[in-house]
Amino acid sequence: MAVQTYDYLLRDKHGKDYRDLAVYRAAGGYKAVLKAHQMGGEAIINEVKAASIRGRGGAGFPAGVKWGFVPKDTNKPKYLVVNADEGEPGTFKDNYFLSHDPHRLIEGCIITSMALDIHTAYIYVRGEFKRQIETVDKAIADAHKAGILGKNVLGTGYQLEVYTHSGAGAYICGEETALLESLEGKPGQPRLKPPFPAVVGAFGCPTLVNNVETIASVPVVIEHGGEWFHKLGVERDGGSRLIGISGHVKKPGLYEIGVGANMREVIYELAGGILEDRPLKAVIPGGSSCAVMTPEQIDAPMTLDGIRDAGSSFGTGGIIVMAEGTCMVKALQRLSHFYAHESCGQCTPCREGTGWMARIIDDIEAGRARQEDLDTLLEVADQIGGNTICALGDAASIPVQSFLQKFRAEFQAHIDHGGCPIEGPMPRGTRP
Amino acid sequence: MAQAFSPQADAEIEAILQRYPNRLAALIPTLWVAQREFGWLAEETMELVATRLDLPPAKVISTATFYTMFHKKPVGRYHVQVCKNISCYLRGSDEVTAAVKQKLGVAPGQTTADGNFTLEEVECLAACGRAPVVQVNADYHEWQTAESVVALLDRLAAGDTSGGV
Structure with missing residues (x-):
């Protein structure tokens, strides 16, 4: 079934300049x-x-x-x-x-x-x-x-x-x-x-x-x-809302959907599926601080409760799609450097821990990491989460914890290989 | 000569003050006015802002140095900011950055010798559906490639800002 879209909020196809x-x-x-x-x-x-x-x-x-x-x-x-x-x-x-x-x-x-x-x-x-x-x-x-x-x-x-x-x-x-x-x-x-x-x-x-x-x-x-x-939505989670899809899909952009639409259909129908028809590797469902999901998890209704039950969170509705060929260590590296850069410095676990995590991930990607660094990385993440004034600490920890949980073998392969084992380019996107 | 706000900027600051119940809240908007007037926030500029708003200089410095968009050193005429965060990365922002580096001969954080271009890698610009994204001064340039960004730099170097800077 096609995903129902709406134009109550997202009126960009009306051909009118509503700024006027x-x-x-x-x-x-x-x-x-x-x-x-x-x-x-x-x-x-x-x-x-x-x-x-x-x-x-x-x-x-x-x-x-x-x-x-x-x-x-x-x-x-x-x-x-x-x-x-x-x-x-x-x-x-x-x-x-x-x-x-x-x-x-x-x-x-x-x-x-x-x-x-x-x-x-x-x-x-x-x-x-x-x-x-x-x-x-x-x-x-x-x-x-x-x-x-x-x-x-x-x-x-x-x-x-x-x-x-x-x-x-x-x-x-x-x-x-x-x-x-x-x-x-x-x-x-x-x-x-x-x-x-x-x-x-x-x-x-x-x-x-x-x-x-x-x-x-x-x-x-x-x-x-x-x-x-x-x-337009479901019980306890009403209305239509905007979702944004970015990354390795054929038609990235904004869509207005009823709360509760199926995420797999949103990715494969609305957003046109994966670039170069490659297999899907991972999805971050609601902005970078949500736990990463694997392809078998994405048959989930896009409601706050539905994505939570599938093991992540709806967050802002910003879906980031990664195709086969993406290095998960490199992807996490972008996120971890972001949180290290954006930590306000107020709480020690976040101020010190976010930079520490980013440096360990740099080491893993560059082939400098030791076996025990994987455990240290998780330990640091576990000690930031829940120990800070605001949610940035959790936001920085969740990607680390979930990437390691879902893709530990790939992190291990970096250590065994002495660097990045992922060969070949990511799929190329062009303007739709 | 000591720095001073232009009469226009001064009137703007007066209008800003009317929007808030206290003077401290006018600080960030006033720092924006100051940065527009003087290009960046030298210590002298921060002191000028402190005097204008009747705030302790330490308050002004504390706030001005917290926010990345307030420049603590001069930047080029065109501030080229390439997003490096995840959605742009997945769509090839590293190639865009590499093309800019090669074209301008500067690393991120540096300004070309003629003072025309400053290159910076920045975090998410909230335009992920049209990645990769490059912001030059106020304008967003979306769907960038190594080729398109070089064409953009050529256009700006020639002084053509008709399609936005």
């Missing part, structure tokens, strides 16, 4: 704001809960529940902070909204803010996305001029300002408390939780932090109803 406010509105844009305003805060939150959206940033926490943690009665200002610090290797979906559909994100910000009585929203965008920031800034300015943002949102009397805030090159700022530190002008070093941002967030005030796609889904939920959106 007039085009966006002609397609029904910003109507959900008026509907939401009539519904009122409690009803909006209930609709998002009915939609059963689980956060699209990687952790998969139910969005409606997270919204419910923001206190209603407080004399402090409350903030909405949109996490647009997309940087998990293999993940490139939020880029789509920022580049091509910025008003969707702004409309989501307005409805979310109305639900929680928030009057200031910051969109924290990774620093490399300079063009995307220009695009969103223009959309904000256009919305202001049209009376969609500012002191009187679409004549409702509701007041909201939305600002972009540029990061400056630090993967760790995608972690929500590091992001808040960075928003406040400090180095992006994660905070201890609790307190959670919903209670003590930006500037010491209650703050909702949500991923771009989560917020961009909100207008669709309000327009069509939470139950309707929920049914």
Whole structure:
């Protein structure tokens, strides 16, 4: 059966420039704001809960529940902070909204803010996305001029300002408390939780932090109803969502699928299968920090629970596909150097351990490793995981642990061979 | 002569300050303005930012040095950044980097003698579906190959920025 795709969120095949406010509105844009305003805060939150959206940033926490943690009665200002610090290797979906559909994100910000009585929203965008920031800034300015943002949102009397805030090159700022530190002008070093941002967030005030796609889904939920959106997915994991496929497939790119589609079909049908029709070697299902999977594991429904039961995690929905001919040591080397580079340095196990792991993997690839280094590598990974303030420590350990679990023979072969035994090139991809 | 913000930059910083409940939050946006004005963040520039925002210089230095995109030394007119992370690697980013190295005669982290190009290998740029990806200044160049990146460098060296830098 063909995988069902949708175009509620991913509207790139419409042939329309939704960055243009007039085009966006002609397609029904910003109507959900008026509907939401009539519904009122409690009803909006209930609709998002009915939609059963689980956060699209990687952790998969139910969005409606997270919204419910923001206190209603407080004399402090409350903030909405949109996490647009997309940087998990293999993940490139939020880029789509920022580049091509910025008003969707702004409309989501307005409805979310109305639900929680928030009057200031910051969109924290990774620093490399300079063009995307220009695009969103223009959309904000256009919305202001049209009376969609500012002191009187679409004549409702509701007041909201939305600002972009540029990061400056630090993967760790995608972690929500590091992001808040960075928003406040400090180095992006994660905070201890609790307190959670919903209670003590930006500037010491209650703050909702949500991923771009989560917020961009909100207008669709309000327009069509939470139950309707929920049914695009499965029980406890509702809706449609964007997935990105990269690596050795014939048609890499973004696809919008109902939550629950089968991963093998997504890879072989939507993405056209493996380059040069080579056998599949490995899949990382949801961004680089998810456990690597082997071909016999991929008959799994793409839900948070389904991928977990298959032995990995859904993460951000960024699927990285590796064909036969890929050296798993070299692949892991890229990931381990990344985490070593991005460790914020706050916790000793991560600061020291990520660099140590990367150096051992360098040794294995270069043929300098000793037999006992394989055990040392695992031991270091095991001692980082769970022993750090934030999840970067686990994110660095999981690839090492899972690559060694699934492909230990290949690591062993590097040691026995005194270097890389993989012969021949990886498959060549061309622009589809 | 001591560095000073242009009137335009100064007005921009004033507008930035209005967006946040405190001055420290204006720091990263102001460092971006400073980097645009002066090209990189010399110690003198960080002190200028500290004075403008009335923040201790140590705060400014602590933040400025944490983030990789704030330059602590001058960079070339074209900052060529090749993604080396997994999705780009799988689609041949090493060949792209090798082609740039050979063409420019510099290693990652170095700038050409004429000050035109700085080469850097960077981590994931979040455009993995169109890998390999090269960012030059603000612009992304996707689906790169060893041949296409050399053509891009030739175009930029000739001063042609019509297709983005």
